[in-house]
């Protein structure tokens with residue numbers, strides 16, 4: 711897997727990341743969602759540089775302008791719930807993309823420290839020969855990303871795959887690196903050192919789904 715960690719180069723992204731992590735700023739859930747969306751826009755721009763481009767001629771009112779435009783048929787798939795604002799950010803730039811949604815949540819059956827990933831809802835177009843962008847802001851253990859990819863396999867073989875995340879734990883990044891092929895690209899805004907015993911990224915930002923959409927009752 712090829713890892714593109716956007717925090718390697720300081721940029722305006724650091725401002726959005728600081729606000730996402732800041733427990734005071736987080737109280738404004740609209741700003742939280744919008745910052746994830748803005749990061750989705752930045753990720754879309756960055757990953758667009760690795761798409762395939764063909765020459766095009768555009769007729770202006772005064773002549774012809776030569777350019778190159780990307781040729782990829784993009785399917786944007788995000789993992790509910792926290793993936794929704796990241797999805798929106800990517801869709802703001804890839805406005806012709808097809809869309810897939812999947813629910814993958816942590817089910818705590820016996821105690822708060824052990825969970826399994828449950829996939830219940832999946833709506834997806836054909837992925838055959840297309841560019842799949844799989845988006846989830848949090849890459850903690852990496853299990854949701856891998857379970858999602860397994861669930862998508864019956865929909866066809868994508869030509870190329872991009873994983874988009876906001877914060878990952880090193881352990882989760884290592885896990886997805888092992889599970890996905892060497893051609894797969896990961897676009898991420900930060901890789902933190904640790905996971906705690908409940909599978910939360912430390913320092914991370916807390917629970918992205920709850921911060922974006924409010925607390926939920928555990929199953």
Ligand SMILES: O=P(O)(O)OC[C@H]1O[C@H](OP(=O)(O)OP(=O)(O)O)[C@H](O)[C@@H]1O
Pocket residue numbers: 789790791792793814815816827846847848849850851852853854855882909917918919920
């Ligand atoms: O890498 P993993 O260990 O699988 O964890 C990451 C998952 O946890 C979060 O979802 P969560 O289960 O909190 O659902 P939510 O978005 O509905 O809050 C997050 O959005 C990922 O989907």
Ligand SMILES: O=c1cc[nH]c(=O)[nH]1
Pocket residue numbers: 792848850909910911912914915916917918919
């Ligand atoms: O730190 C984490 C881990 C998983 N999901 C989150 O929302 N945050």
Ligand SMILES: [Mg+2]
Pocket residue numbers: 792917918919920
């Ligand atoms: Mg959550």
